[in-house]
Amino acid sequence: MQYSAFLSWVRETSFAGVPLWSLLVALAAAAATYAGILVALRLLTGRAKLWVAASDSAAARTVVDVFQGTHHMLMAALALLVGASLLDLPGRWESRLSQLWFVAVALQIGLWGMRAIGIGVRRYVERNPSATGAAQVSASATLMSWGLRALLWSVVLLAILSNLGVNVTAFVASLGVGGIALALAVQNILGDLFASLSIAVDKPFEVGDFVVVGGVSGTVQAIGLKTTRIRSLQGEQVVMSNTDLLKQTISNYRLLEQRRIVFGFGVTYDTTAEQAEAIPGIVRQLVEAQPQLRFDRAHFKAFGASSLDYEVVYIVEDPAYGVYMDRQQAVNLGLMRELRARGIEFAFPTRTLHIASAPQSAASAPQLAAGAATAAAR
Numbered sequence: 045m046q047y048s049a050f051l052s053w054v055r056e057t058s059f060a061g062v063p064l065w066s067l068l069v070a071l072a073a074a075a076a077t078y079a080g081i082l083v084a085l086r087l088l089t090g091r092a093k094l095w096v097a098a099s100d101s102a103a104a105r106t107v108v109d110v111f112q113g114t115h116h117m118l119m120a121a122l123a124l125l126v127g128a129s130l131l132d133l134p135g136r137w138e139s140r141l142s143q144l145w146f147v148a149v150a151l152q153i154g155l156w157g158m159r160a161i162g163i164g165v166r167r168y169v170e171r172n173p174s175a176t177g178a179a180q181v182s183a184s185a186t187l188m189s190w191g192l193r194a195l196l197w198s199v200v201l202l203a204i205l206s207n208l209g210v211n212v213t214a215f216v217a218s219l220g221v222g223g224i225a226l227a228l229a230v231q232n233i234l235g236d237l238f239a240s241l242s243i244a245v246d247k248p249f250e251v252g253d254f255v256v257v258g259g260v261s262g263t264v265q266a267i268g269l270k271t272t273r274i275r276s277l278q279g280e281q282v283v284m285s286n287t288d289l290l291k292q293t294i295s296n297y298r299l300l301e302q303r304r305i306v307f308g309f310g311v312t313y314d315t316t317a318e319q320a321e322a323i324p325g326i327v328r329q330l331v332e333a334q335p336q337l338r339f340d341r342a343h344f345k346a347f348g349a350s351s352l353d354y355e356v357v358y359i360v361e362d363p364a365y366g367v368y369m370d371r372q373q374a375v376n377l378g379l380m381r382e383l384r385a386r387g388i389e390f391a392f393p394t395r396t397l398h399i400a401s402a403p404q405s406a407a408s409a410p411q412l413a414a415g416a417a418t419a420a421a422r
Contacts, residue, residue: 078123085114113159122148146207154200161192236270239286249296256295303360303368310351310391319388320344330378331358334371351391
């Protein structure tokens with residue numbers, strides 16, 4: 045009897061014009077939906093963890109991390125909206141519920157995207173652990189994080205506004221005009237920012253590298269969002285715009301493992317053919333006698349204006365510039381001693397001037413003509 049009375053009370057009672065039994069059904073549906081969402085997330089996360097255990101895939105780890113960042117309050121709100129859809133509500137409330145559905149889903153997708161971006165940026169920093177590139181990594185990671193998050197939430201916001209009935213086309217057009225005006229005002233700064241991002245992604249050089257850019261040679265000290273600072277060989281710090289820097293050809297010596305050296309010299313034309321033929325062998329012995337040098341070739345190259353020209357090529361198997369200069373000096377001194385011992389002289393620019401005397405007949409012709417004239421006068 046009491047059970048029947050309770051059922052009658054439930055059927056007859058209402059809140060804000062909504063029957064109590066409908067509210068109870070909606071709450072039950074909301075609770076069941078919330079539980080179903082949690083179970084589905086748990087199953088998906090479990091599958092992803094099994095995938096990680098089987099293959100150690102970065103994609104699987106990302107899926108696990110993203111699903112673990114699900115906002116439970118949004119899921120509860122979504123479950124309540126499912127329950128509310130079962131109520132007999134006026135038409136305007138039904139349209140509002142469908143819009144709120146989309147808002148909740150869009151916000152959750154945005155939160156998942158934020159977590160994925162954070163994971164991606166963190167892994168990028170972990171892949172660049174060197175202390176020399178810490179400043180560059182920090183700047184590039186910050187720039188990428190800001191850009192990707194701004195793009196993500198811009199898309200989410202526009203989607204929500206469009207679902208709510210806002211004229212997104214006119215809104216985007218107005219933003220576009222304002223964005224063009226702003227971009228024109230700060231185009232140099234934006235150009236340097238994107239150049240910094242290009243340096244961070246493409247890595248033409250890093251902090252600590254020795255580079256040659258135009259007329260500047262030095263070590264990269266810092267890579268900022270707008271400028272790059274280089275400590276030149278003379279000691280001063282050169283500050284260059286990132287945009288201007290990337291417009292030039294950059295020689296980076298960080299990955300230099302060995303040097304290919306080409307040098308030449310000349311001997312005088314008094315050198316005999318036998319002596320000239322022996323010179324490449326002498327140079328080869330001198331180069332091979334030096335540590336960290338690998339002989340490539342030596343040839344009598346050409347007949348110069350005032351010398352017999354030779355060209356020598358060898359490889360320095362140490363990238364240090366000081367090592368190369370020490371070995372080149374030793375080769376030069378040895379070459380001087382060996383050629384002097386064989387009576388061969390180095391050539392230097394010379395010019396021989398031959399002065400020809402006038403013929404005797406041509407020189408006496410004016411005298412003969414003068415004598416004839418004197419005789420005629422007598």
